Amino acid sequence: MRSRTIPGSSGRLRPMRLLGDPVLTDTCQDATVFDGELARLVEDMFATMYAAEGVGLAANQIGVPLRVFVYDCPDDEDVRHLGHLVNPRLVEVDGPVVRGPEGCLSLPGIEAGTPRHDRAVVTGFTVTGEPRTVTGTGYFARCLQHECDHLDGQLYVDRLTGLRRRRVLRTAARSPWAGQSGPAEEAAAR
Numbered sequence: 001m002r003s004r005t006i007p008g009s010s011g012r013l014r015p016m017r018l019l020g021d022p023v024l025t026d027t028c029q030d031a032t033v034f035d036g037e038l039a040r041l042v043e044d045m046f047a048t049m050y051a052a053e054g055v056g057l058a059a060n061q062i063g064v065p066l067r068v069f070v071y072d073c074p075d076d077e078d079v080r081h082l083g084h085l086v087n088p089r090l091v092e093v094d095g096p097v098v099r100g101p102e103g104c105l106s107l108p109g110i111e112a113g114t115p116r117h118d119r120a121v122v123t124g125f126t127v128t129g130e131p132r133t134v135t136g137t138g139y140f141a142r143c144l145q146h147e148c149d150h151l152d153g154q155l156y157v158d159r160l161t162g163l164r165r166r167r168v169l170r171t172a173a174r175s176p177w178a179g180q181s182g183p184a185e186e187a188a189a190r
């Protein structure tokens with residue numbers, strides 16, 4: 001029997017990149033080498049996500065512009081979904097568009113009602129290169145869409161318009177972490 005280890009238990013914490021850091025607005029590149037370095041990246045991502053008490057994390061949030069995300073996220077039925085995807089593609093979204101509370105480890109302490117499809121299907125690979133298809137509904141579907149957006153250089157705030165968007169950006173610009181990792185005010189002004 002294979003021994004099971006807790007994801008992230010051998011990972012090291014990496015600094016979280018925050019709104020305003022250019023790595024968050026860049027499109028991430030596909031991983032091309034499925035080696036120990038990629039496995040270590042996933043371990044570090046789990047460790048960093050758990051330390052920050054998040055439910056998902058994309059690689060560019062720790063400054064690595066590769067198409068990789070990890071998650072440990074419940075759906076609306078409280079079923080836990082735990083895993084990672086390398087080179088994920090959002091291949092299907094359907095169901096009603098629901099506006100629900102959404103936050104992001106790159107905008108700590110802020111949350112806003114964000115529209116997302118109720119169901120999402122993402123295909124990708126494991127760190128060892130095995131193909132995977134992940135289907136999510138409810139809050140987990142929201143997480144999958146959120147993480148895929150990160151890899152395309154998008155943040156949930158980019159899904160917001162009008163007053164909601166302005167409120168998030170204003171709160172972010174006034175946050176204690178504003179400007180820590182880049183021109184947050186510039187982003188807020190967009």
Ligand SMILES: [Zn+2]
Nearest residue numbers: 103104105106
């Ligand atoms: Zn995020």
